[in-house]
Amino acid sequence: MNKIIVRIKGGLSNQLFCYAAARRLALVNDAELVLDDVSGFRYDKYKRRYQLDHFNIPCRKATPAERLEPFPRLRRYILKQMNKYRPFEKRTYIVQEGIDFDPRLLHTRFRGTIYLEGYWQSEKYFKDIEPIIREDLRINSPLDRMNQEMAKKIRECLAVAIHIRFFDKPGEKSQNNLPSSYYKKAIDYIESHLQNPHYFIFSDYPESARELIPLPDSRITLITHNKGEENAYADLWLMTQCKHFIIANSTFSWWGAWLSQFRDKIVIAPAIVRRGEGAWGFKGLIPEGWLLF
Structure with a gap:
């Protein structure tokens, strides 16, 4: 039987990308998909943890042997080195090269067991199985009163999600945080196309984020709880309940917009291009139909 063991790693949104690309590769190869939910977090410098148990994912977790235990770091290193110079289609340990969309993954066919590692941040890796990915990534809604009441409020209005991520602390000189001008232009566009929308702000610094939005308090709700x-999954779930989106240079709000089921949604994304940590705007990242400001 064919089998893919995918190494899940990173924050919640990157874990979703890891899964989605692997799910498609498994389907087209008639392979079992197995999730390594341990090794990618063992030495995570941000102390992040596996979070995909909050979703409707039908795959089992890897056994210790499938995680290359014992001595997993050494064995993984040897496997990577052995595969590094093989043709892509002949590799048994596939590691993403660069960050741009790589069509080679779509055409990969194999027999036996392979390992897959990378973030694969493009819907092109799974666009042809979109209904399956949407079903798998249906979020188990939080049941607490605050989230349920906020979801009700979102559904009862023309809700626009605004995500403001601070890569650097508010007030610090930063080339990573988006300027207020981006949000102003995006809001101007929304205001010219929608009648009386209400804006829900999602941010790691909500109060500082509020200062960037030139609208009265009556038209804004801060998500702070x-x-x-x-609890990132709960914010993501709330975001998906919105109808329209002004996303940050962040794959978290990318998924919030993508997972929304609203048919006529407007999605506005920043038109910046960055490499390295906090990369954005690379080939394949922004889906067709999204607006770049």
């Missing part, structure tokens, strides 16, 4: 990485 889901604290910590372990």
